[in-house]
Amino acid sequence: MAAILKMFRLRFGGILSRVYLLLSLTVYSSYGGCTFPAEWTGSWFQSGIPSLIAINSTHIQMKGECSETESFDKFLLYDRAYDCYKCMVIHEKHKYVLQYKETYCSLKNSLSSICEEITGDAPLYSMFRKEPSPVPEPCPFHPAPFTFTYNRGSHDCVYPPSRAESCTDDSRLLLRYMACPDVPSTESNVEELVCLASWKEGSTRYLVGQISQVQRRNSIASDEDTYRCFIYKAQHGDKSMSYIIAQSGDATCNGLSSPSDGSRTMKLTTTDDEHNRCHFPSWIVEHHKWFSLDHTHQYHFTTKNATLKIMNTNGTYEEKRLVCHSILEQKEKKHIKLVAHVTRGCESGHVCLTFHRRGSSVLELQQGRLWETPQDACSDHQIPPYITLITTSLTPTRCPLIGRYSIINSLADKRRRRQQINIDESVNGEGTSLCAVGGDVGEDETVSVGCGNAQDTIEFKSTCTSTVYTCYGSWQEGGRGFLIAAPVARSSTHPRTFCFMYTSRSNDTGGNMLVSLSGVAVSCDRGAVPGRHGDKAYNLTSNG
Ligand SMILES: *[C@@H]1O[C@H](CO)[C@@H](O)[C@H](O)[C@H]1NC(C)=O
Ligand SMILES: *[C@@H]1O[C@H](CO)[C@@H](O)[C@H](O)[C@H]1NC(C)=O
Ligand SMILES: *[C@@H]1O[C@H](CO)[C@@H](O)[C@H](O)[C@H]1NC(C)=O
Numbered sequence: 001m002a003a004i005l006k007m008f009r010l011r012f013g014g015i016l017s018r019v020y021l022l023l024s025l026t027v028y029s030s031y032g033g034c035t036f037p038a039e040w041t042g043s044w045f046q047s048g049i050p051s052l053i054a055i056n057s058t059h060i061q062m063k064g065e066c067s068e069t070e071s072f073d074k075f076l077l078y079d080r081a082y083d084c085y086k087c088m089v090i091h092e093k094h095k096y097v098l099q100y101k102e103t104y105c106s107l108k109n110s111l112s113s114i115c116e117e118i119t120g121d122a123p124l125y126s127m128f129r130k131e132p133s134p135v136p137e138p139c140p141f142h143p144a145p146f147t148f149t150y151n152r153g154s155h156d157c158v159y160p161p162s163r164a165e166s167c168t169d170d171s172r173l174l175l176r177y178m179a180c181p182d183v184p185s186t187e188s189n190v191e192e193l194v195c196l197a198s199w200k201e202g203s204t205r206y207l208v209g210q211i212s213q214v215q216r217r218n219s220i221a222s223d224e225d226t227y228r229c230f231i232y233k234a235q236h237g238d239k240s241m242s243y244i245i246a247q248s249g250d251a252t253c254n255g256l257s258s259p260s261d262g263s264r265t266m267k268l269t270t271t272d273d274e275h276n277r278c279h280f281p282s283w284i285v286e287h288h289k290w291f292s293l294d295h296t297h298q299y300h301f302t303t304k305n306a307t308l309k310i311m312n313t314n315g316t317y318e319e320k321r322l323v324c325h326s327i328l329e330q331k332e333k334k335h336i337k338l339v340a341h342v343t344r345g346c347e348s349g350h351v352c353l354t355f356h357r358r359g360s361s362v363l364e365l366q367q368g369r370l371w372e373t374p375q376d377a378c379s380d381h382q383i384p385p386y387i388t389l390i391t392t393s394l395t396p397t398r399c400p401l402i403g404r405y406s407i408i409n410s411l412a413d414k415r416r417r418r419q420q421i422n423i424d425e426s427v428n429g430e431g432t433s434l435c436a437v438g439g440d441v442g443e444d445e446t447v448s449v450g451c452g453n454a455q456d457t458i459e460f461k462s463t464c465t466s467t468v469y470t471c472y473g474s475w476q477e478g479g480r481g482f483l484i485a486a487p488v489a490r491s492s493t494h495p496r497t498f499c500f501m502y503t504s505r506s507n508d509t510g511g512n513m514l515v516s517l518s519g520v521a522v523s524c525d526r527g528a529v530p531g532r533h534g535d536k537a538y539n540l541t542s543n544g
Contacts, residue, residue: 033066034067034068036055036058038057040055040098043130044128045127046126047126047251049062052130063088064079069111074087074111076114086114087115089101089115089118093199093201094208096129097199099126099127103117123254136172136194137195137198143241144164144270147161147269148161148269149161150177151266152185152263157177157183162178164268167346167348172195172346174193174348175192175193176188190215194210194211195207205232205233206230209227209230211226229252229253230246231257231262232246232259240269240271245267245268246258247262247263249263277324278306279304280301280305280308280336281330283333284301285305287391287393289301290389291390291392292387292388292523293521294496294521296314298310308321319344321343322340322341322343322353323342325340328378334357338353338354339351339374340377341374349371350376352377352380353366358482361391362389364386364387364524366384366387367384368380386524386526388484388499388524395472397474398450399456399471399474400481401483401502401504403543404447405543406541407447407538408539446543448461450471457471457488469488469498471484472485472486481501482501483501484498484500498521499519499523499524500518500519501528501530502517503516503530514541514542515538515541516531516532518533518534518535518536518537519535520533
């Protein structure tokens, strides 16, 4: 009877489960009753079953309702549609992975006698939680990157070596398969593994993850195509770490018996010895957090001073992780040039980084382009742009160019500014800029640097307004001066810090100094010509 029922259900299971649902809604009667663990509530994927399996506290869809339970893993389920009972032995391997064995549905009997029908070689089914959505966990293979060899049933694909790289999100690993000319059935391909669940049974370690084909990311891959189960073993070498991994051929954990026996096997070996990683120097990491001048990026030094995390702070979350790989040259408290391994999303490679110390709270960073090998990273002859970094706790320093100056901006500039004021006025209505309208704009503007007791401030003054900046660091480079300064009265919406760049020369007639000055809000842009470019530009003449 049970066997006939089983066959019948195999053929018509889909339709019948719907009928069953209807029946269980309409025909209500009380049952002995037991409950499943609350954590199981949700929808689960099982290979071979087209729709997800819903579990709640009392029911497992397509199986029945909890009727009796014993020793936490044995359940007697009542199938109302067929008025029969089955035993399920369910093991929670991980909060996202349930594995079970079951009997056919049979006539009512005690839990123990029905459950006895389950034999040792009964098939083991795996269910993976889909809803509520699982949160991926860190992959158990580290430290990435690795090189690896793989085998898909014939020979090992050893040369050229394949590579596995970490992503900034450590629950993802990028597997770059290479084709081996001497091994048919190998092809180059990039897969991304998202690690969902890992657990240990005896001495065997399991992992369940989802694999996606990076090149075909836009096509929708089914759960059957993406869920894979792994058995793995770590091997500690003298200086390296290896992982021997077997991967299931389908979306089950069946057919895996040892780390070297699966539909596909791999051997990952670390390529980088963590202990040999270099460290960023103390004159950089003495402040753990740095910001770009406009505060849109945060630079955070972590993990034993060997890792730099660069994050966007403007809402869009994007993180880059740079690990010190090798130091090429350095001069204590002056500059350092190094190669770093960089990871962004699942992309990685090597970049050349040069840090210049410009004061106790100011750094400049030059970051080269992405190269695959560390050897190439600093061999690039292009000069990368400078990024200015500041700490949150800036220390005022003495300003350069101490003295009083008059602004001698060009007529064109005055005209432009007058027009701007007229526009402002028509926008703002009358009254707001009476002062500007009355005066000859710009004519009597002055700049005083470090005057009186305040050697660390610059004041820009016109008849109408005054803006005071505090100096936080300055240096000279190639005939140009650089100064990092921020307005004293910083509005919270515009916490702008400027890089002022200037050139100075003495007037032909002697005595007076001519200074061309530009302020740039984002960085000390070497392409901006002082007095001409930038967010602010002035030509100044000293008043003795
Ligand atoms: C569990 O699911 C069954 C079948 O879908 C339904 O009849 C029952 O009311 C649900 N129980 C709870 C507690 O939600
Ligand atoms: C990191 O650098 C800081 C500042 O130089 C130092 O105090 C700290 O000990 C360093 N940490 C490690 C793990 O090297
Ligand atoms: C400053 O002088 C230079 C030429 O010496 C001129 O090109 C530039 O436009 C001037 N800048 C301003 C803001 O007037």
